[in-house]
Amino acid sequence: MIYDISRLLNANTPTWPGDTPFSYDLTWSQEETGSVNVGQITTSCHTATHVDAPFHFKSNGMTIEQLPLDIFVGPALVVDVSTKGEITVNDFEDIDFTNVRRVLLKTETWTGDEFPTQIPIIDPELGPFLLENGIELLGVDLPSVDPLDSKTLDTHHSLLKSGVHILEGLRLSNVAPGEYRLTALPLNIEGADGSPVRAILEDDTQA
Incomplete structure (x- = not known):
């Protein structure tokens, strides 16, 4: 079964x-x-479901066409954190990260057609924690991994320092927690700070 976890692109x-x-x-x-x-x-590189390139928040960072594509294809673990106003390493104490490289956080915060006015806080300490557990991609159903009014983008920088790539704007409402196969390839845009993606999850356990 295939789940389309990308947001629809239109005038609204x-x-x-x-x-x-x-x-x-x-x-x-x-x-x-x-x-x-x-x-x-015509669109921003960061509208709806998209990948952030490091260049988005670091002037000497890699641009979108320089990112390794294997990060965006392969097994992924969807984790339900929908009851959390702040997401910290303590929320993953019971998660088995064996053979996991990609983690998608289901917050259920951005489920409607309006841009959210408030989103959960993602603790920057999650970066080193994900690095220790071999995670190379963090996906969220939020417009950003940082607070909407942040200028320092602490979580963006922590993830970059930890070698964790960022996938934002997912649509996970109809997806249960568990293991899937993710495909979320960015476009091959030279010099870009980000890219829209068509993100899907495949569940081989369902017909």
């Missing part, structure tokens, strides 16, 4: 306040060309 897609909203328009219609419809899109 919530965008970080002040950032470039998503739009799709026909450049040429089939009636105009006599053969095809040709469209164009």
Whole structure:
């Protein structure tokens, strides 16, 4: 079974306040060309479901096309932290990270079509903890791994220092906690600070 865990892109897609909203328009219609419809899109690199490149928050960091693709494909563990206002290492005491490289946090905070005004705090200490447990990707169903008003982006920097890549804006409401196969490949955009992705989870245990 395949779960689409990406947010829909259209004119109503919530965008970080002040950032470039998503739009799709026909450049040429089939009636105009006599053969095809040709469209164009405009969007922030951080609208809806997306990967953050280190360059997003560190000027000498890797850009999106430089990231290793194997990070974004493979087994992933969905962890339910929906009752937590602050997510710390203590919330993972009973989690077995054996053979796990990718962790997706289900907070259930951003379930509607409006941009959230408040999100759970992710403790920056989670970075070293994930490093110790061999985790190389953290995904969240939030627009950011840091507080919405943060300027220092402590959790972003902690994850980067710990070698943990960031996947944001997931849609996990219909996904139960457990193990899946993730595919969430960023576009091959030279020099970009991030990229939209079409993220899916595959569950081989269900028909």
